[in-house]
Amino acid sequence: MTWWREAVFYEIYVRSFQDSNDDGIGDLGGIESRLPYLAALGVDALWITPFYPSPQIDFGYDISDHEDVDPQFGSLADFERLIEAAHRQKMKIVIDLVLNHTSDRHPRFVASRASRTSPYRDWYVWRDGRGDGVPPNNWESAFGGPAWSYDETTGQWFYHYFYAEQPDLNWRNPAVEAWMFDTVRFWLGRGVDGFRLDAINTLFEDEALRDNPTLATPRVKLTGVVSQDTTYTRGLPEVHEVLRRLRVMVDREAPGTLLISEAYVDTIDDLVRFYGVEDAPQVQLPFNFFLAQVPVLSAPAVRQVVDDIERRCGSFWPSLVFNNHDIDRACDRYGEGRDREGIARLLAVLLLTLRGSPFIYYGDEIGMRTFPPHDIDDVRDPVGRTFWPQYKGRDGVRRPMAWDRSANAGFTRGVPWLALAPDAHTRNVEAQRGDAESVLTLHRTLLAARRSSAALRRGSHRTLASHEDVFAFARETETETVIVALNCADEERDAGVRLEDAMPRDWSVIVGTHSHVATVTLESLRLRPLEGLVLRHEVRDPRP
Numbered sequence: 001m002t003w004w005r006e007a008v009f010y011e012i013y014v015r016s017f018q019d020s021n022d023d024g025i026g027d028l029g030g031i032e033s034r035l036p037y038l039a040a041l042g043v044d045a046l047w048i049t050p051f052y053p054s055p056q057i058d059f060g061y062d063i064s065d066h067e068d069v070d071p072q073f074g075s076l077a078d079f080e081r082l083i084e085a086a087h088r089q090k091m092k093i094v095i096d097l098v099l100n101h102t103s104d105r106h107p108r109f110v111a112s113r114a115s116r117t118s119p120y121r122d123w124y125v126w127r128d129g130r131g132d133g134v135p136p137n138n139w140e141s142a143f144g145g146p147a148w149s150y151d152e153t154t155g156q157w158f159y160h161y162f163y164a165e166q167p168d169l170n171w172r173n174p175a176v177e178a179w180m181f182d183t184v185r186f187w188l189g190r191g192v193d194g195f196r197l198d199a200i201n202t203l204f205e206d207e208a209l210r211d212n213p214t215l216a217t218p219r220v221k222l223t224g225v226v227s228q229d230t231t232y233t234r235g236l237p238e239v240h241e242v243l244r245r246l247r248v249m250v251d252r253e254a255p256g257t258l259l260i261s262e263a264y265v266d267t268i269d270d271l272v273r274f275y276g277v278e279d280a281p282q283v284q285l286p287f288n289f290f291l292a293q294v295p296v297l298s299a300p301a302v303r304q305v306v307d308d309i310e311r312r313c314g315s316f317w318p319s320l321v322f323n324n325h326d327i328d329r330a331c332d333r334y335g336e337g338r339d340r341e342g343i344a345r346l347l348a349v350l351l352l353t354l355r356g357s358p359f360i361y362y363g364d365e366i367g368m369r370t371f372p373p374h375d376i377d378d379v380r381d382p383v384g385r386t387f388w389p390q391y392k393g394r395d396g397v398r399r400p401m402a403w404d405r406s407a408n409a410g411f412t413r414g415v416p417w418l419a420l421a422p423d424a425h426t427r428n429v430e431a432q433r434g435d436a437e438s439v440l441t442l443h444r445t446l447l448a449a450r451r452s453s454a455a456l457r458r459g460s461h462r463t464l465a466s467h468e469d470v471f472a473f474a475r476e477t478e479t480e481t482v483i484v485a486l487n488c489a490d491e492e493r494d495a496g497v498r499l500e501d502a503m504p505r506d507w508s509v510i511v512g513t514h515s516h517v518a519t520v521t522l523e524s525l526r527l528r529p530l531e532g533l534v535l536r537h538e539v540r541d542p543r544p
Helices: 028-033 035-041 076-088 107-114 174-188 238-253 268-275 299-313 340-351 382-387 429-433 439-452 454-458
Strands: 009-012 045-048 092-098 148-151 156-159 194-198 214-221 224-228 258-261 319-321 357-361 460-464 470-476 480-487 506-512 519-521 532-538
Touching: 028 035, 028 076, 035 439, 076 092, 092 174, 092 258, 174 238, 224 382, 238 258, 238 268, 268 299, 299 460, 299 470, 299 480, 340 439, 340 480, 340 532, 429 439, 439 454, 439 506, 454 470, 454 480
Parallel strands: 009 045, 009 357, 045 092, 092 194, 194 258, 319 357
Antiparallel strands: 148 156, 214 224, 460 470, 470 480, 480 532, 506 519, 506 532
16 A cells, blocks of 8 residues: 555644644644644644644654643544545644653653652663762754753752753653554554654664764754764664554554654665565655755756666665745745745756655645744744744744734744744735646645646656756656646746657646747757646557
C-alpha cells in the first residue's frame, strides 16, 4: 500500500490555520471547517502539527500527555470527527509524533525528578556534573545555552537537546520504547494514516558523554545558530535500530501506515540510510531538506541537488520540501533584491513536478511571505529571544492564514495569538480565488495537472540539456512524456532544451507561470524572467 507515493501533502500549523471558537488560536474544528477548501485545492494528505496537551513553551512540541488533545485545540472527539471528515473527502491524516522528549510537566518527568530512586528515574537522562556547578560535558542545546540543567532536589543534571522544559527521554531504557510504541498504537486506533517523527535524529546520545567539537565561529543555519558539531548528540546508529523495530510494528498492526522522519543530516547518503534496506525497511519518506538548503535560486544549484538526490535515492521515493514551520519561506530566502512573487510561482512549479511526494506549507498556495518581528518585545518564539537579532525565531513563518479581507483575515473573530502578516488584507484566499493569474490559481492548476498525468505522479525523472540558467527535466511513463522548463534567471532566456531524435518538436502547454499559447515548439522556446512551463506529449495507443 503506497498511497503516499502519489500524494501531495499539506502541512497545517494548527495554531495558525483557522480558529473555530473565537479565542484567537487555530484548532481542530477550524481545520475541519476548511476541509472543502483543501479538497478543492487538490491536496491528498494533511500533516497536522502537535495538538496534544502542552504548556506551549515550544508551541506544542513540549508534550505533557501524548494520548489526548489540548483543550485549546479541542477534544479527542473533535479529533476523531476531523479524521472521519477528512477520510470522507478522500484525504489522509498524518500527525506529528514527538519521540525524543516530553514536557518537564509530564507526570513521568515530574516523578523522575522527585527522587533518584523513582521508578521513572531512568526514563530520562540524568547524570552527575563535573563538580562546582559544572555540567557533565560541553553539549549545547539547539535552542541556545547548555544542554544540561541542574536539579536542586536530587543534585543531578538532566539532558535536553532543546529547551530545558523539554527533557530528553532515555531511549536506552526498553520501557521508554514500549511506552512510545503504545502511543503509536493509540493513535492508529483513532484512524491516523501516518506519523511525522519529530527530531528523530536526536533520540540517542553518546553513552561516554564525550564533548562535542566546538566551532571556531558560530554558524547561522535555517533553523537557528549552531556553535558546535553535534557529533555525540545527533545521528547515532541506534536511531536506525529503533526505526526498524517501529516499521515492523506498524506494518504488522496497521499495513499502509506512513512513517516520515524529520532529521537534518549532512549528506544525501545520511538521508538514504533512513529508508533502510529491503529486508529491514525503516521509514518510507525521510524528509529531504536538501532542496530547502540550496543556497541560491539558480539553475546550476537546483540541477546539482536534484541530480544528486536522484542518483543517491535510486529506486527510493523522495520527499520534496521547500518550506515548513521552522524555516523562512523560500520566496524570501531567495528573494533578496528579486521578484519574490515570481520566485514563489516558479518554486510551485518545481515542487509539484519533480519526482517525489511534495509538501506544501499552509499559505504557500497564496504566496505568503515571511514577516519576522521588528522588535524583541514582539517575539513569541523563545529561540528568537535567545539569539536576537542574529536569528529572530520562527514567528515570521507562523503568521495566521489569510482567508479574506475582514478585520482578522477570516482567521478569527477574536484576538489572533500572533499578529497577522501586514499584507493579509490583500494577499488572501478570497482575493486570489477568482484571479486567473494568482498564485492560488497556479497551485490549483498544477495539482489538477498532477492528478491527470501519470508521468507527473509516478514517472521517471531525467534532467535535460538546456541553457545554463534554465533547469529542464523530463518525467516519463511508457505512454506520456512531460517536460518542465524553468528559467531561474531575472532576464529572458532561450530555453536551449536539446531535442533527442525520438522527441516531437511541438508540445502542449498544460501549466505555465505566465500566460502562454497552447502549443510551443521546443527548439525555439524562449522563457521570460522566472518563467516555468510544463509541457506534455502523449503517445497515442495505436490499437483501434
